[in-house]
Amino acid sequence: MWIQKEIRLEPRPRGFHLITEELLGELPELRNLRVGMMNVFIMHTSASLTINENADPAVRQDLESWFNRAVPEGEPWCRHRDEGPDDLPAHIKSSILGNSLDIPIAGGRPGLGTWQGIYLCEHRNHGGSRSIMVTVQGE
Amino acid sequence: MWIQKEIRLEPRPRGFHLITEELLGELPELRNLRVGMMNVFIMHTSASLTINENADPAVRQDLESWFNRAVPEGEPWCRHRDEGPDDLPAHIKSSILGNSLDIPIAGGRPGLGTWQGIYLCEHRNHGGSRSIMVTVQGE
Amino acid sequence: MWIQKEIRLEPRPRGFHLITEELLGELPELRNLRVGMMNVFIMHTSASLTINENADPAVRQDLESWFNRAVPEGEPWCRHRDEGPDDLPAHIKSSILGNSLDIPIAGGRPGLGTWQGIYLCEHRNHGGSRSIMVTVQGE
Numbered sequence: 365m366w367i368q369k370e371i372r373l374e375p376r377p378r379g380f381h382l383i384t385e386e387l388l389g390e391l392p393e394l395r396n397l398r399v400g401m402m403n404v405f406i407m408h409t410s411a412s413l414t415i416n417e418n419a420d421p422a423v424r425q426d427l428e429s430w431f432n433r434a435v436p437e438g439e440p441w442c443r444h445r446d447e448g449p450d451d452l453p454a455h456i457k458s459s460i461l462g463n464s465l466d467i468p469i470a471g472g473r474p475g476l477g478t479w480q481g482i483y484l485c486e487h488r489n490h491g492g493s494r495s496i497m498v499t500v501q502g503e
Numbered sequence: 504m505w506i507q508k509e510i511r512l513e514p515r516p517r518g519f520h521l522i523t524e525e526l527l528g529e530l531p532e533l534r535n536l537r538v539g540m541m542n543v544f545i546m547h548t549s550a551s552l553t554i555n556e557n558a559d560p561a562v563r564q565d566l567e568s569w570f571n572r573a574v575p576e577g578e579p580w581c582r583h584r585d586e587g588p589d590d591l592p593a594h595i596k597s598s599i600l601g602n603s604l605d606i607p608i609a610g611g612r613p614g615l616g617t618w619q620g621i622y623l624c625e626h627r628n629h630g631g632s633r634s635i636m637v638t639v640q641g642e
Numbered sequence: 643m644w645i646q647k648e649i650r651l652e653p654r655p656r657g658f659h660l661i662t663e664e665l666l667g668e669l670p671e672l673r674n675l676r677v678g679m680m681n682v683f684i685m686h687t688s689a690s691l692t693i694n695e696n697a698d699p700a701v702r703q704d705l706e707s708w709f710n711r712a713v714p715e716g717e718p719w720c721r722h723r724d725e726g727p728d729d730l731p732a733h734i735k736s737s738i739l740g741n742s743l744d745i746p747i748a749g750g751r752p753g754l755g756t757w758q759g760i761y762l763c764e765h766r767n768h769g770g771s772r773s774i775m776v777t778v779q780g781e
Contacts, residue, residue, distance in 0.1 A: 366677045366781065368748060381554070399505045401542055401638055403679055403744050407755030409695045414598040417548045422582035423594050428579040430595050434712070441707040443700035455701050456708050459692040463758075464744050466542050466603050470507060470639040475636045477546030480602075497753045499679055499746040501640070502781070503505065530781055538644045540681055553737040556687045561721035562733050568719040569734050575713070605742050607683050607777040614775045616685030619741075641693060642644065642781070 365400075367393050367500040370407075375493050376486050378450070380416075380424035384482045388474070391498065400469035400502015407495045410454035410488050412461035418481025427485075431457050454487030461485050469502050504539075506532050506639040509546075512623060513630050515590070519563035523621045527613070530637065535604075539608035539641015546634045549593035549627050551600035557620030566624075570596050591624030599622050608641050643678075645671050645778040648685075651762060653770050656728070658694075658702035662760045667750070669776065678747035678780015685773045688732035688766050690739035696759025705763075709735050732765030739763055747780050 371390050373383060387404065388394070394402070396441045398458065406413050417423045437449040444452040468475040476482075484494065510529050512522060526543065527533070533541070545552050556562045574595045576588040583591040604621065607614040615621075623633065649668050651661060656719050665682065666672070672680070695701045706752045715727040722730040743760065746753040754760075764770065 368677045368746065399507045399638070401640070403746060405744070405746050405753065405754070407758065409693065409755070409757050415548065415602050416594055416598050420583055420585075423591065426581055426583050426591050427595060427598065430574065433580075435708065441711075442704055444704050445696075445700055452701065452704050456705060459694050459705065459761075460599055460738055462601060462740060463693050466544070466605055468507065468544050468636050468742055470543060470636065470638075475544065475546070475638075477548070477634065479548050480546065480655055483598075495755065497746050497748065499677070499748075499753075501679070524694050538646045540779070554687065554739050554741050556731055559722050559724075562730065565720055565722050566734060566737065571718075590703065599738055600687070601740060605681050605683070605744055607646065607775050609775065609777075614683065614685070614777075616687070616773065618687050619685065622737075633669060 365503060369498055371496045371498060373448045373484060373494045373496060376484060378486050378489050380427045381484045382418060383484045387482055394469055395472045397469045398503035400500060402467045402469055402474060403464060403499045405464040405497045407497060409458055410465055411491055411494050412458040412485040413465050414461045414483045414485055415465060415480050416483055417479050419479060425434060450489045457487045506642060508637055510635045510637060512633045512635060515623060515625050517625050517628050519566045520622045520623045521557060521620045526621055528577060532612045533608055535607045536611060536641035539639060541606045541608055541613060542602040542603060542638045544636045546636060548597055548631050550630055551602055551624040552595040552604050553600045553622045553624055554604060554619050555622055556618050589628045596626045643781060647776055649774045649776060651774060653774045654762060654764050656764050656767050658705045659762045660759045661762045663740045665760055665763050672747055673750040675747045675750060675780035678778060680747055680752060681742060681777045683742040683775045685745055685775060687701060689769055690736040690741055690763040691743050692739045692763055693743060693758050694759045695757050696763055697757060728767045735765045
């Protein structure tokens with residue numbers, strides 16, 4: 365059994381955002397799966413997805429702080445400048461974090477650990493709405 | 504055909520550890536699969552999984568050295584401090600490396616290259632036992 | 643329905659290279675799949691795969707510039723030195739970027755966004771030909 369749907373996420377400001385509820389709210393079919401896999405794929409190159417702590421919002425702020433220091437804007441070696449100083453760093457961050465997640469389905473729900481949440485990592489200052497393709501297979 | 508099992512890994516000290524043998528020892532069923540995919544998913548946010556060189560232990564030490572320099576402890580911008588100085592860096596490292604691996608199955612075994620091994624990346628000083636969910640599909 | 647094949651990529655110089663066309667040219671079978679998933683797995687530990695912008699070549703040059711600064715050669719803490727100064731940094735870069743991609747298949751083709759392309763990230767000065775295992779499942 366395959367499920368595939370494109371989901372448009374609401375625009376969010378630059379930073380790391382917990383989207384577990386918004387995403388799973390679009391996937392009531394997961395309840396019917398005893399076992400399976402879910403792929404969550406973001407169809408952009410300046411935003412990314414990751415799994416991290418779902419409790420303290422400071423973790424999300426600290427991720428943003430670290431990535432801004434590790435991949436600074438306005439570096440002299442940067443050649444891709446047409447779309448603003450936040451654009452090339454956004455591409456680099458998205459490759460470091462990755463653009464897709466593979467999450468097991470077990471007993472009708474994602475097999476996430478107690479502290480795991482799904483993050484949208486918005487690397488642009490004004491990224492707008494983001495498209496995600498979710499593909500689930502299971503039985 | 505689906506196989507899904509939760510595996511508890513032995514506690515390991517902070518660092519990068521080769522777990523190929525320990526993991527595959529729990530999955531004798533792979534021998535029966537002509538073709539398939541295996542997802543290995545760590546259910547934590549302060550440890551991660553990666554694939555890297557399975558021979559020289561210096562590679563694993565050097566990965567630990569690089570990550571400790573790239574994501575230092577005790578930075579003034581760090582807000583998430585409650586669980587000790589190694590905690591927030593552990594969350595950042597786990598998002599850089601990622602919490603799951605997808606490995607093809609070919610001819611009854613993982614289609615790893617000659618030099619590829621599966622690593623547990625333990626980012627906490629005292630992370631304890633770690634839970635891994637393995638989901639395999641194939642025929 | 644499963645498809646699995648090993649593809650040898652032409653040798654490329656150190657850097658980030660767009661391989662979408664070369665890879666998909668080997669996979670005409672994708673046209674027959676209404677829905678599915680494709681895993682692309684590089685069988686090496688000193689080269690990696692990522693998805694990023696398929697238009698401006700400056701993005702690929704800037705990725706190389708950033709990674710060379712973030713993971714410099716010849717550091718005093720580096721212990722794995724036998725295979726030359728580019729070898730250990732290549733291992734670190736490959737774990738940061740990852741060695742496999744999971745891409746949804748929708749309507750007979752990869753569900754990539756408009757600006758997404760598949761990159762081979764060659765981290766060695768003389769990496770030679772690289773082997774990729776592609777595993778597709780769908781219906």
